[in-house]
Amino acid sequence: MLKKLRILIFVLIIATICFVIRTSIKQNSKYVIDFLIEKGVVFKSINGDEMYNEYKDSETMDDYNSKENIILSAVMQKGNGIFFVETTDRMDEPSLVLCSIESAARVYPDRPVVFFMKGLGAIITDDDEKQARKHYPTLLSYKNIYFLPLRLEKLFASTPFLPWYKKVNPQREIHWTHVKSDACRFAIIWKYGGIYMDTDVISIRPIPEDHFLAAETFSTTSSSVFGLSPYHKLTWEFMENFVQNYIGRKWGHQGPGVFTRVVNKYCGGRHFTSINHIRCANVSYFHPERFYPILYPSWKKYFEVWSTLPTFRNSFALHLWNYMNDDRETMVPRTNTLVEHLYRQYCPSTYEAILNSNATYH
Incomplete structure (x- = not known):
């Protein structure tokens, strides 16, 4: 009993x-x-069911069942993708872009690494996907990397960006490539969730949080790396702030400016007492050392020879400030620069390809 x-x-x-x-x-x-x-x-539909207000008018059933949508569905279900974006029609990517993607694939082997490219054609079949992969031989061995076309109107559907995008005149925008990129990162994280990274960010170890923002300096918030779950209220607020305060001619206003304005609203002054993160807007807020151990005024240090190499033991990834690189500095093999050491350690396939071809992949 x-x-x-x-x-x-x-x-x-x-x-x-x-x-x-x-x-x-x-x-x-x-x-x-x-x-x-x-x-x-x-x-709400008439019978009370929830219905998503997505753009489906331009999609045929074949498109809906395409390899592209199969990949997106898998990423959406997991909500843990690592995302990169190319908003120009460029297909011959510089070595730094390839290194950033490769390093992420190595650091996050169990997570999908997705590269959205505006110049990429539709991915309808498995063969389309194979052809896209073959374009980047240094990344072929990484099965967790996916290449997908960037369709702006489809991406911006059901977000605050769609009316803005239809109204804005790209011919009058002086920072249009960067402004598009700023909008895309918000829309991607809103719809799919995961981590967004700029294509000049080299991953060196896993980020221990899925919901995070990062300080670029002690007074500004970064737009280069952040992570949130799908349909997070904070992402929606970023998008609304972007549209409501849009000043396209002002550099950084739509990227770090959006993050900084929203973070200031919720957290005011952020005070770090150690390298450890603090809480802000109910997410982790990382110390500048985590992604920006070398600040933008000193960006050329990445392309210099160091007598003693830094360990970056407090960093999860390194932002190389490519937008500052007007001199077109690049990684050159056998020069013993800091960036060469980073390539050799964190994106070895890209490094070996450059070394063997005697090219620099500008």
């Missing part, structure tokens, strides 16, 4: 735990759905 009573109590405990978990999931889902309905991303 005592044995049966123990079994009954055990079953009741398990049932109670399952009930609590299911209730928590339902409440969280309702919280997210309510927020999406409020923002017009989701609307």
Whole structure:
């Protein structure tokens, strides 16, 4: 009898735990759905079901079943992608871009690394995907890297960006390439969730948080690396701030400016007492040392020879400030520069290709 009573109590405990978990999931889902309905991303149908207000008009059934959408569905389900973006039609990527992608694939072998490219054609079949991969032989061995076309209007659908995008005149924008990139990173993280990285960020060890922002300096917030889950309210606020305060002619206003304005609203002055992160807007807020151990006025140090190499033991990744690189500095093999050491350690396939071809991949 005592044995049966123990079994009954055990079953009741398990049932109670399952009930609590299911209730928590339902409440969280309702919280997210309510927020999406409020923002017009989701609307209620006549029978009360939630329906996503996505752009489907231009999609055929074949397109819907394409390899591209299969990949996106897998990434969306996991919400843990690592994303890079190319907003020009360029296909011959510089070595720094290839190194950034390779380093991420090495540091995050169990996560999909997705490179959205405006110049890439549709990925409908497996063969289309294979052809896209073959274009970048140094990345072929990494099975977690995916190449996908960047379709701006489709990406911006059901976000605050679509009306802005249809209204803005690219011919009158002096920073259009960068402004597009700023918008894309927000829309991608909003829809898919995961980590966004600029293509001049070399990963050196895993970021221990999935929900994070990063300080660029002690007074500004970075737009080069950040991570949030899909449909996070903070990402929506970034997008609204982008559109409501849009000044395209002002460099950085739509990137780090957006992050800094929103972070200031929630957190005011951020005070680090150590290298450890602090909490801001209910996410982790990283010390500048984590991604910017070399600040932008000293960006050329990456292309210099150091008598003693830095360990970067407090950093998760390194931002190489490519937008400052007007002199077109690049990694040159056998020069013993800091950037050569970084390539050799964190993107060896890219490094070996340059070394063997005697090229610099400008």
